[in-house]
Amino acid sequence: MLNIVHIRTLTEVVRLGSFTAAGNRLGYTASAVSQQMASLERETGIQLFVRSARSIQPTPAAQAMSLHGVKLMREAELLIAAGNSAGGSHEATLRVGAFPSAATFIVPMLLDSQVWQSRGVGLLVTIGEPSATVPGLRAGGELDVCLVYQLGESGLVLPQGVTKTWLGEDPFQIIVPARWRMDSAAVVGANDVAGMPWILHLRGSSDSSVIDSLLANAGIHPRVVAFSDDFQATLRLVAAGHGIAMVPSLAMLERPAGITVIQVPQIALSRQLIGLSAEDAPADLVAAFWEAVGQKYQPKNA
Structure with a gap:
């Protein structure tokens, strides 16, 4: 009968591509992983890896066994969970x-x-x-x-x-400090916000690129006063008067006091x-x- 521990180890080796990486993931040494795989090969009579001095390559049989092993382990987990359910788990x-x-x-x-x-x-x-x-x-x-x-x-x-x-859809809201006393009911033009201090997404991400292009197309070349990947931090910076920002509606569900949402149709965005x-x-x-x-x-x- 196949050892399910060895099957689990096999799936990690195939997924991560090395004995060392699989061992780090599962808490084994690379040597222990190698021994488990050798034992699995003996139990099945199937070559699972092509070994060289520099690398290991899973055979098609190893990849197929890994896929079947994933389903087997998940079914085992569900059976165990169902048994626990009888005891109130x-x-x-x-x-x-x-x-x-x-x-x-x-x-x-x-x-x-x-x-x-x-x-x-x-x-x-x-x-x-x-x-x-x-x-x-x-x-x-x-x-x-x-x-x-x-x-x-x-x-x-x-x-x-x-x-x-x-x-x-999760539309972005354009928010400013309430202390700036801007009218939330008024429609604001891009020119009106172009010279304001901006809090933007961190550079280098796809989100940042999309927002940068959107602002540029609206003729806005922002004066940046903060880069933030944390919308909750951004909300608090805006509430403290630090600058204007674009924040998704989902992140605004529990916004702090001191923030006004304004309407700028030229820079509408949704994710x-x-x-x-x-x-x-x-x-x-x-x-x-x-x-x-x-x-x-x-x-x-x-």
């Missing part, structure tokens, strides 16, 4: 990745809802930008679903087999909120999760 655990604003607002609303609590499903949450969480959706990865966003035409590189669920599901994720839990998200969070339309 969670039925199962869904592994969720979420970008910071979603983790701040959407996930807590979900956890606090009676609809989700009645399902008896636990969440293992990983918080990070899409570029950090999406790779976890690959076969044998650490995540079942991801809450992500897409701004403009910037592409998300998705692992094979990932399914998209469109959740809605898409998207749900991603791994190919080998438990379909029933994934469907329940997206249904609950849709019930608890209704994004505004751009």
Whole structure:
């Protein structure tokens, strides 16, 4: 009978490409991983790796065994969880990745809802930008679903087999310090905000490029007083009078006092909120999760 520990190790070796990386991920030495793989080869009578002095290459048999192993391990986890349920534990655990604003607002609303609590499903949450969480959706990865966003035409590189669920639009709001006494009901022209101090997204990201292009097309060459990748910090800087900023509506759900939202039609922008599901994720839990998200969070339309 195959050792499921060895199967788990195999999936990590195939996914990460080396014994050392797999060992670091699982808490083994590279030598221990090598011994496990040699044992698995003896048990199956199949060559799983082509070894050289500098590298190892998984054979097609290893890749196929890894894919089947992922499904086997997930089924084993669900069976164990179902057994625990009889003793009052969670039925199962869904592994969720979420970008910071979603983790701040959407996930807590979900956890606090009676609809989700009645399902008896636990969440293992990983918080990070899409570029950090999406790779976890690959076969044998650490995540079942991801809450992500897409701004403009910037592409998300998705692992094979990932399914998209469109959740809605998240329009950006243009915010200024309330102490500037600007009228929130008035329509403001781009020229009126061009000379103001701006708080912008950190340079180098796709988000920054989209916003820079948008401002440039509106004839705005901002005088930057801060770069921030944290919208909650940006909100507080604006409230303190430091400058003007563009912040998604989702991040504004609990904005501090001292902020005024203004209307500048020439620099309107919105990002898409998207749900991603791994190919080998438990379909029933994934469907329940997206249904609950849709019930608890209704994004505004751009």
